[in-house]
Amino acid sequence: MAFFQAVLALVIGTKLPAALLVGQRFKRILLQDSTVIQLPAKLFECFSGVKNGTPTAACNARIQGIYELRAGRFLQFSIDPYSRNDLAAAPDIPVQPGDLVLRDRGYFLLSTIAAHKAVGADTISRYKHKTTLYDLRTGNPIALLTLLRTCGKVDRIVLAGSLNSYACV
Secondary structure (H helix, E strand, O other): OHHHHHHHHHHHHHHOOHHHHOOOOOOEEEEEEEEEEEOOHHHOOOOOOEOOOOOOOEOEEEEEEEEEOOOOEEEEEEEEEOOOOHHHHHHHOOOOOOEEEEEOHHHOOHHHHHHHHHHOOEEEEOOOOOOOEEEOOOOOEOOHHHHHHHHOOOOOOEEEEEOOEEEEO
């Protein structure tokens, strides 16, 4: 597994613009993502995959990685059963004050984003459809689509979730 990590780290490093790695306000830039690989059927007991009513079952594993872009190394790397999805892995990232976390929508978990913010880390994630956003000052729901159509882009701190249980994001 160390060889695979080293090769992947080398490939990632060659694709990054140098400007991303220097002079930033963030101490670390953490990238968390996963991929799924198919395995031989004889490993199904360890790495269960998908059973969809057909006579055959797919045996899959999910590779999870947390890569620190500025240092050019993996902080965590695991091969897990397919059933351990991105949402289950969302809390695994070891954030510190001054970190920037970059993740896709599969890791969008408001409690984790709020925990990052409480530590002093920032998170950039794709918006998860149907997540209600509220204006920080008024508490009123934000009509995101209308706002985007009017302004073209939005860059502001909002409350997300429900008014009874929300996170400042």
